[in-house]
Amino acid sequence: MKSLRTMLMVLSALLVVVNPLAVHAEEITLLNVSYDPTRELYQEFNAAFAKYWQREKGQTVVVKQSHGGSGKQARAVIDGLDADVVTLALAYDIDAISEKAKLIPRNWQSRLPHNSAPYTSTIVFLVRKGNPKGIRDWDDLVKPGVAIIPANPKTSGAARWAYLSAWGYALKKYGNDESKAKDFIGKFYANVPVFDTGARGATTTFVERGIGDVLVGWENEAYLALKELGAGKFEIVTPSISILAEPTVSLVDGVVKRRGTEPVAQAYLQYLYSDEGQELAAKHFYRPRAEAVAAKYAGQFAKLKLFTIDEVFGGWQKAQQTHFADGGVFDEIYKPQ
């Protein structure tokens, strides 16, 4: 009896001590639904933003991140995953959220600077040490006897950017002759021995399994592979021309309005455009948009001509319809003769 009372007293004393803490720790949580290779970038960025927000508003904000294939992530949001912001590989995937779930207004891409893409990347080649096949540009990839590893454009965002890069190069080379571009892309995929479903899988196939002569993929992934695996085994080859890949970000209006997180989510995305945000992007091998930061990191990225998807393909919706939808140009390549 006596011990029970003591225990109660200890418990209530504990409550008094703990309670104010519980009230004080009124933290805001955000969920950032992103794609695969941004994991390391957002880990660092989230910590930086939390510090910034604490300093500005005195509120604690915890940003949770979710990563996976871009299309799969978009489907999760459509099916009800409560994402405050989405930071995906393709505008096409955010369009899908806007269209299918009506959580984002149609004009989302014009709401933030630079097409809502705070950082960019491009498609480059990773080759084995010494570049034994002498790969310099896109032309070298379609030569007989060269094995190239891009991921499957049907399932991977990076692979779609790679396909469009090759197509854009061919169009330029043959003076916008579509049938010649089609030929080129046919030869390109005839040199593919293995199709991985995602960009990371393709990197593994190339690096760990030793398959193929050229990995065709994200510039930031290529630099990361070089950094992680040691520069002695691989080399990056930057082609003369490639696509400006714009991974886009957006607020998920339907979710932030319901959760009351709109101001902080908005600030989170805008902070990506700040000097600190841009520096972090550059540090993780994304090309920054801010000129001052870009100039500072100019030595890190090779110079090349970049074209956008809007210039050459008239936007993602059109590119998807013509090239990647079932029965599109990509499927033609694999049609049994």
Add this chain to the structure above:
Amino acid sequence: MHLVLKQPSVLPGFGLTLGFTLFYFSLIVLIPLSGLFVKTSSMSWEQFWDIVTNPRAIASYQLTFGASLAGALINGVFGSIIAWVLVRYRFPGRSLVDALVDLPFALPTAVAGITLTSIYASNGWIGRYLEPLGIKVAFTPLGVLVALTFIGLPFVVRTVQPVLQDLDKEVEEAATTLGANRWQTFRAVIVPELWPALLTGIAMAFARAVGEYGSVIFIAGNMPMKSEITPLLIMTKLEQYDYAGATTLGVVMLVTSFVLALMINILQWWSGARHMNQ
């Protein structure tokens, strides 16, 4: 007859348990599956037929069902041998082997896929010895077969094992004393006992293999018309937000699996009935 039905069972609650069974079965199995058909029904018959008979889809059915069946049959032979050894012989490390049998079952499929790929790739432990012989496993349909055989093994072993345990050695001895030779004992005494369980095991291994995605995707190479499994085509369609197209292929797999499962059940029932009549 009427009286017999009225006769109370030892355990009461037949109505309650049947009701519960139907409710539970609907909730867990029937409702999600009917969703599959509802999604598909948003298409016209022509669209449906176009997707189902697309040459790439047909090539993928051949690989998926062919490799699943081949894997299940391989497991039927070797799984039975493993079960036999585990039941009939005592040797050091037997319980360890017994526990290891469940491993393909417990291992996350992606881990299995990555491991098998790294072993069978041309620079892997086994792959480097097979490659000079002209045998390529990783990134070919053969790799799919290896992965599907790997994941199906526990099903055969675990269904055959208890039956073997119940099979008294005395029965075999009786057969021998009655003048049967080893082959006759095996054919006429052991196989009929094992047959229904073995069929169940093969059917389960097959069903598991048909639906497998995680491990196959890493080892298959995923080349259109060659090493693409049907679940990958389903994922491809989902990636284009083509839910109806994805569920269409889902329906094809479901119906085919159901028909095959039914056939195996009938075969089992038939062989059981024949055994009883003998």
